[in-house]
Amino acid sequence: MNVIITLTSISGNKTLTVEPASCIINRGICNDSLQHRENSCDVNLVYEPELYAFIVEQKQINATLKNSAGATLFTGVVSADAGWTDEGNPFPLRQLPLTIKDYTSKLNVSTSEEIAYLDILLSTALTKLSDDCGLSIVLDNVPTITLQAFVIPSGRNYLQIFDMLCYQYGLTFYFDQLGRICFLIFT
Numbered sequence: 001m002n003v004i005i006t007l008t009s010i011s012g013n014k015t016l017t018v019e020p021a022s023c024i025i026n027r028g029i030c031n032d033s034l035q036h037r038e039n040s041c042d043v044n045l046v047y048e049p050e051l052y053a054f055i056v057e058q059k060q061i062n063a064t065l066k067n068s069a070g071a072t073l074f075t076g077v078v079s080a081d082a083g084w085t086d087e088g089n090p091f092p093l094r095q096l097p098l099t100i101k102d103y104t105s106k107l108n109v110s111t112s113e114e115i116a117y118l119d120i121l122l123s124t125a126l127t128k129l130s131d132d133c134g135l136s137i138v139l140d141n142v143p144t145i146t147l148q149a150f151v152i153p154s155g156r157n158y159l160q161i162f163d164m165l166c167y168q169y170g171l172t173f174y175f176d177q178l179g180r181i182c183f184l185i186f187t
Contacts, residue, residue, distance in 0.1 A: 002019065002067065002068040003019065003020060003023050003065055003066070003067060003068075003073065004017055004018070004019055004065070004066050004067075004068070005017070005018050005019070005020055005023075005043065005045075005063055005064070005065050005066075005100075006063070006064045006066070007054065007055075007061050007062070007063050007078065008061065008062040008063075008064075009054075009058055009061060009062075010058070010059070010060050010061070010062065014054065016050070016051060016054050018045055018046075018048075018051060019046075020043040020044060020045050020046075021044045021045065021046050021095055022042075022043065022044045023041060023042070023043045023044075023065065024041065024042045024043075025039075025040075025041045025065075025073065025074050026039060026040045026041065026042065027039045028174075029172060029174045029184060030172040030174070030184075030186075034167060034172050034186050035163045035166075035167065035172065036104065036159070036162065036163055036166075036172065036173055036174065037174070038101055038102055038104040039074075039076075039101070039102040039174070039175060040076070040099050040100060040101045040102070041063075041065060041074045041076065041099070041100040042097070042098075042099050042100075043065075043097070043098050043099075043100065044095045044096070044097050044098075045095060045096040045097075045098060046094075046095060046096075047094055047095060047096055051096065052096065055078075055096065055098070058078075059079075060077050060078065060079055060105075061077065061078040062075075062076075062077060062078075063075070063076055063077065063078050063100045065100070072177050072178055073177055074100065074102075074177055075102070075103075075175075075177060075178055075179035076100040076101050076102045076103060076175075076179065077100065077101055077102075077103065077105055077106075078098050078099070078100050078101075079099075079101070079105075102174075102175040102179070103135055103175050103179050103181075104159065104175070106133045106134060106135055107133055107135070107157075107158045107159040107162060108157065108158070108159050109133065109157070109158055110155050110156060110157050110158070111132075111152055111153075111154055111155060111156050111158070112154065113154050114151065114152065114153055114154045115128075115150075115151070115152040116149070116150070116151045116152075117147065117149070117150045117151075118148070118149055118150075119146060119147075119148060120146070120147050120150055121144065121145070121146055121147070122142060122143065122144075122145040122146075122147055122165070122169060123139045123142045123144070125147060125150050125165070126139070126142060126162070126165065126181075126183075127139070129158055129161060129162065130181050132158065133158055135179075135180070135181055136178075136179065136180040136181070137180060137181045137182075138176070138180050138181065138182045138183070139183070140182070140183070141171070141182070141183045141184055141185050142171065142183050143169065143170075143171075143185070145169060162181075166183065170185055170186055171183045171184065171185055171186065172184050172186055
C-alpha cells in the first residue's frame with residue numbers, strides 16, 4: 001500500500017508531501033486503567049535536503065497520512081526534537097526517522113483561569129474544553145447527563161480533566177484517523 005504524508009508547518013504557510021520508506025501506525029483506545037492512550041505512527045523518510053531543512057526549521061509539524069485512494073489513515077503532530085545519525089559522504093543522512101503522535105499534546109495545556117459551569121450537559125462541557133484546545137470532537141457515544149456544577153480551578157491540565165470526566169461517567173476517549181476526539185462507553 002502506498003502512503004503519502006503531508007507535513008504542514010503549525011503556521012500553515014509551508015507544506016511538503018513525502019512518501020515514507022516505511023510506516024507503522026500504533027493504535028490503542030485506552031490503557032489498563034481505562035485512561036486515554038496516545039497513538040502514534042513511526043515513519044522513516046528518505047533524506048532530501050529540502051525535507052531535512054523543513055523539519056529542523058519547525059518546532060512542531062502537523063502531519064496527515066493518506067493511502068493512494070486519498071483516505072486519511074492518521075492525523076497528528078511531529079515534534080522536531082528527533083535526532084539522526086550522520087553516515088558521512090556523499091549523503092550525510094540516509095533516512096529521517098520520525099514519530100507522529102496524535103493530538104494528545106494539544107490537551108497537555110493548563111487552564112489560564114477558573115472555569116465554572118452550572119447545569120451543563122456533559123457533552124457541552126467536553127465540547128467547550130476541546131474548543132479551548134482547538135480540537136474537533138465527535139459526541140456520538142457521550143451519554144445525556146447534566147452536570148449540576150462543573151468547576152475547574154486555574155492551572156489545571158486539560159488532559160487530566162478529560163481523563164477525570166470520562167472515567168467518572170464510564171467513558172474513555174481517543175483520537176480517530178482525522179484527529180477528532182471520540183468516545184467509547186466502557187461500563
